[in-house]
Amino acid sequence: MAGSTAGDGREGERTAFATQLRAAIAGSGLSLDRIQARLRARGVVVSVTALSYWQSGKRQPERQSSLSAVRTLEEILGVPAGSLLGLLPPPRPRGGAGRRHGGGETLAFPREVLQPLLDKVGAPHALDRAHPLKLVGLHDLCEIAADGGQRAVTARAVLQSAADGQDRWLLVYTQDDPAAGPPQLHAVRNCRVGRCEVDEAHGLIVAELVFDQPIDRGETHLIEYTLTNSGPPYPECRNTHYREFRRQVREYLLEVRFDPGSAPERCWQYSRNGTTGTVSRRRLRLDGEGGVHAVALDFGPGVFGIDWD
The missing domain is CATH 1.10.260 (434 Repressor (Amino-terminal Domain))
Known part of the structure; x- marks a missing residue:
């Protein structure tokens, strides 16, 4: 953050x-x-x-x-x-709910809102202690529906352990449009959904992703999960998707895929260095499938994302 x-x-x-x-x-x-x-x-x-x-x-x-x-x-x-x-800096969250975050690496909502959920999932000290699991690589795929809302987000994360016996990753996710209701969380690969708490008023989800087997110091683990919204209409996403990292990530790949025939005219990659405040922004080209992607290497702490017209 x-x-x-x-x-x-x-x-x-x-x-x-x-x-x-x-x-x-x-x-x-x-x-x-x-x-x-x-x-x-x-x-x-x-x-x-x-x-x-x-x-x-x-x-x-x-x-x-x-x-x-x-x-x-x-x-x-x-x-x-x-x-x-x-x-201009990247867009910032408004009110109590940030736009799009997750993976235990973020904090863009009031502590008094987040802390009760952390207590319920058995992670009361998550905001104050460094987690022994390091996020090495992350790939986000954000799917945008024909009405401009967010259909789903699928994340593939590679984690490396700094201690023995690590068996779960904490997911923190906030919905842009709380009135639309929380998305459905599904474990796709090498994990299952453990304890899960939802604050519907703020569109906030805190959940455990429990590994198929524990990993020890130096070992890595690959997990994949998806958050799916109901629709149409799909929840408002304010024409942007980003992650806010509290620690450095070796590689972050962000992909945004638009519904056929509804791709935007222009897309932009943006980032803000959380240490220096330096902002960068550059134009992105749509690919032949009507999508766009951006890559950050050895990035963080800070914000990295894509927005579009």
Whole structure:
């Protein structure tokens, strides 16, 4: 989870974005009223007040609709694609429920919400002690339905033990849309679902994934599980999927697969270093199957994800 360092970085990023935006607006020779009119002509609604706040640094774009507006702004102002977006941090969770997390490596919800669930599954000290299982590699496959909601997430994790007799992994997952109800958790390979607790008000799940057999120091174990939502309509996912890592992971592969015929126009990879607050962002190309992927090597702590129009 990103701490105070990342928070300080967010203020710096906002200043850089505001400075660059002001320069781009000045260079274009367009007034805010004319910029707003050109945005509206392209189907993008942004108030003059919002534009003024963005360039002054009083506020910054965070919602997906605002990020899409910035992409259109780059075209209108004649600046390189990504030159403004690259100065913005990844989207942050709103309210008590974060967007998409799991694997015991995350904490993006209030402790007072999470702790009771940890107590019930027999892991009361999970937030304060380093786990003897290290996440070596992780592959997330996020499936997006035709209505833009999330159909399912399948995760394949490789874990290495730093102590003998390790036999379970703690999964923490939060749903974007609590009103849709919690997803169904299924163990796919080399594990089974043990104790599982759900906080429906916050869309939060804490569950044990119990290994087929314990592993000792230095040994590795591969598990696979899936979280499936009911629909249509499928739960809102805010056009993004990411993981927030508290410790370094050697390899993280994130794949987003879209329903045939409903692939987005543009996708972006983003990351935020949890130690330095450094933000990076780059454009991704859809593959021939209507999907997109991004890879992080020796990454963490921090946030790594994909978002799309």
